[in-house]
Amino acid sequence: MAKRTLIAGNWKMNPPSVREAEKILKGVMARTAGLRKTEIVIFPPSVFIERLVKIAGRSKIRLGAQDVSVQSGSGAFTGEVSADMFYDSRARYAIAGHSERRNPSAGRGESNHEINFKIKAALAAGLSPVLCVGERERDRDHAYLQLIKSQVEECLKGISKKSMEKMIIAYEPVWAIGRNAVREAVPEEFQEMKIFIKKILADKFGIVPADTVRILYGGSVSPKNAEGFLREGEADGFLVGRDSLSPDKFGRIAKIAEDAGQWRLS
Ligand code: PEP
Numbered sequence: 001m002a003k004r005t006l007i008a009g010n011w012k013m014n015p016p017s018v019r020e021a022e023k024i025l026k027g028v029m030a031r032t033a034g035l036r037k038t039e040i041v042i043f044p045p046s047v048f049i050e051r052l053v054k055i056a057g058r059s060k061i062r063l064g065a066q067d068v069s070v071q072s073g074s075g076a077f078t079g080e081v082s083a084d085m086f087y088d089s090r091a092r093y094a095i096a097g098h099s100e101r102r103n104p105s106a107g108r109g110e111s112n113h114e115i116n117f118k119i120k121a122a123l124a125a126g127l128s129p130v131l132c133v134g135e136r137e138r139d140r141d142h143a144y145l146q147l148i149k150s151q152v153e154e155c156l157k158g159i160s161k162k163s164m165e166k167m168i169i170a171y172e173p174v175w176a177i178g179r180n181a182v183r184e185a186v187p188e189e190f191q192e193m194k195i196f197i198k199k200i201l202a203d204k205f206g207i208v209p210a211d212t213v214r215i216l217y218g219g220s221v222s223p224k225n226a227e228g229f230l231r232e233g234e235a236d237g238f239l240v241g242r243d244s245l246s247p248d249k250f251g252r253i254a255k256i257a258e259d260a261g262q263w264r265l266s
Pocket of ligand 1: 219
């Protein structure tokens with residue numbers, strides 16, 4: 001059976017206070033309360049998660065971690081937060097491999113190998129990982145396709161077919177992300193990449209998990225371009241950055257997804 005469209009908001013290191021975080025969440029709750037066919041997940045800074053889980057209460061909004069440690073459980077790892085701790089705080093999703101954490105010039109330079117460990121830690125703790133993949137630029141010789149293939153294969157190394165039921169993949173071309181985006185991606189570019197990623201998954205895990213794994217689009221998603229990516233690009237949802245901090249814009253994106261997704265579950 002088709003899964004629900006997933007609209008996820010990555011708040012990154014925003015907003016600056018828990019009070020403002022509560023206000024944004026309440027705004028999103030008010031605008032998404034009536035949605036039935038769309039799943040909403042918010043990834044706030046980790047220190048806000050417990051408070052926001054309480055506010056989300058019985059609503060359908062779920063919370064997630066923007067990153068987890070490669071280490072499980074607890075131990076002498078200063079500054080690290082384990083997937084088990086996030087699960088205990090009632091987070092249910094975890095982003096792994098966001099381009100801002102892969103970026104070597106931002107001082108982190110996470111490798112596929114490290115991301116693979118994070119995915120395993122998240123799965124072991126009961127979290128659904130959202131693996132981000134995406135190229136920094138597109139070359140004429142299509143070498144970027146090999147890069148995506150390596151990202152998918154290496155990050156999912158050793159993951160069982162059964163665990164793939166919980167996996168979500170977000171295709172986020174780095175050149176289309178954030179205020180410094182080179183240009184917007186078009187739905188056809190996403191659709192091609194979705195087919196390409198599904199083929200990699202089918203070769204590795206077989207048709208069944210490949211068919212059901214949701215492939216999200218991320219990169220300057222807004223109420224203006226959301227419908228195109230859903231209908232023409234056949235995106236299974238979005239990972240939204242900037243516009244997830246605006247309850248109005250995020251709510252509009254979720255409503256567009258709800259309307260576009262009517263056919264998915266019927
Ligand atoms: C992101 O950083 O994951 C992202 C998609 O950001 P934005 O929507 O702001 O481009």
